[in-house]
Amino acid sequence: MMTRRPRLVDRKHADGFPTYTWKTAPDGLSTKDQLKSRGLRPGGPIVAQIKWRSKKRHGNYRHAWLYETDLALPKQPMTPAKWEAVGKALRARRICPECGVEKHYTISTKYKACNECMPPEYAAAA
Numbered sequence: 076m077m078t079r080r081p082r083l084v085d086r087k088h089a090d091g092f093p094t095y096t097w098k099t100a101p102d103g104l105s106t107k108d109q110l111k112s113r114g115l116r117p118g119g120p121i122v123a124q125i126k127w128r129s130k131k132r133h134g135n136y137r138h139a140w141l142y143e144t145d146l147a148l149p150k151q152p153m154t155p156a157k158w159e160a161v162g163k164a165l166r167a168r169r170i171c172p173e174c175g176v177e178k179h180y181t182i183s184t185k186y187k188a189c190n191e192c193m194p195p196e197y198a199a200a201a
């Protein structure tokens with residue numbers, strides 16, 4: 076098991092940012108996770124940080140960057156190009172590597188063959 080030294084924050088970022096403890100951060104600032112839970116993403120630079128002692132791992136500090144909530148942007152919407160990439164990936168998983176036929180189901184990654192190409196002994200087990 077690897078032992079890690081307690082880490083406050085990255086040395087190069089440690090100074091220059093207002094630092095708050097857990098739950099004392101001012102209104103108007105949010106962590107990435109808080110923004111994410113509201114369907115947002117950081118839209119501005121890091122403005123502050125919070126640091127708190129981990130209860131689980133005594134002596135360790137947890138740390139999160141804070142962003143201005145007002146500057147947050149909606150999460151990247153899916154673009155047509157992204158949908159196309161997803162569609163291609165899904166389609167590729169439906170094409171049998173043995174016979175090259177596109178099936179209406181995803182090819183088994185375990186047997187790497189469609190139901191027709193699968194050796195009978197595997198088909199019985201599947």
Ligand SMILES: [Zn+2]
Pocket residue numbers: 171172173174175176188189190191192
């Ligand atoms: Zn096949």
